[in-house]
Amino acid sequence: MNEGEADDERGFFAERPFTLTADPTPIPPLVRQSKTASGPAPDKPHYHGHRDRLRVRFAEGGASALADYELLELILFRSIPRADTKGIAKALLARFGSFAEVLGADPTLLAEVKGVGASTALDLKIVAAAGSRLARGEVGKREILGSWNQVLDYCRAAMAFETKEQFRLLFLDKKNALIADEVQQRGTIDHTPVYPREVVKRALELSASALILVHNHPSGDPTPSRADIEMTKTIADAAKPLGISVHDHIIIGKSGHVSMKSLRLF
Structure with a gap:
């Protein structure tokens, strides 16, 4: 039986208790104690x-x-x-x-x-x-900046083991509560195209007051590249005159994460 056929039977057979019902036909005692022609009943796996x-x-x-x-x-x-x-x-x-x-x-x-x-x-x-x-x-x-560990756990769960780069945006309101969480771009194993104009445009559409940028490095090393730093500065510079703050840019890798704000890279 192939896997597909087995899957179709799960709902009927899988993990169901086996109940032995009484046989209405009397059976002589000697027959009850004897083995069948094909041998003893198989043991439970x-x-x-x-x-x-x-x-x-x-x-x-x-x-x-x-x-x-x-x-x-x-x-x-x-x-x-x-x-x-x-x-x-x-x-x-x-x-x-x-x-x-x-x-x-x-x-x-x-x-x-x-x-x-x-x-x-x-x-x-x-x-x-x-x-x-x-x-x-x-x-x-809850308020994002007051639950930073949960934010990191979520980003890691969502992105750390992806085989291709993703660029994710967390849009926040004036109280730093989450308005929306969106994957704006998906790229290759080592590159994701990011368009600052589209980032700011989407923030205005959602009436967001702040952003957290997140992307992953499938290589596993979360160290920011020069391109990562320059892109972050460009988005922050474009958003600031419109009253939109970039709180951080988090890079997620299998071995951990890096906060570009903590490293004062923008």
Whole structure:
């Protein structure tokens, strides 16, 4: 059976308890105790007990009670209902390096790992999107500058493991609350075209009073380039006469982040 056929059966077969119903036809005792012609009934797959134990550990101790590969197993249980997922979880971590990098990986690369396939790769991306949406919800509930760690966590979740550069804009009102979060441009592995005029135009459309610029470096190193510095200065200079402040330009990499404001680069 291929993965697509298996996926269609998940809703009917996956993770359902098995109930033995009474047989209305009497069976002689000797027949009940004997083996069938084809041999004894197969044992329950060993991983079923493992799944139950892992769920109990999570229910009692939360995510902190599990290693990264075990938490990944929990996610894979529903996607791969009839197989041992421990080896698959460990193979994903070996391929991509960390739990976050697995969820941030490109779906086509995820599907290259033996046992994953396109449908399971999509399920992993859905989990990643849910995490990003949760982080964005935390950012949107409060004043941005007073919840800076949440802003950084959100930007990292959304962009750190992208394989191509993105240029993101956080638009703020007079109280520094989030009005909108938009990806203005997507580029290549090492370049994103940014148009200062379009940035300022969009800020005026949203009646924003301030901006936070964010982009990622797929190389992993968040060190700003000369082009990054010059572009930031150009946007800040264009926005200032219109009453729009640029609070910061954050560069996100796999190894961390850099605040250009903290480094006094503009």
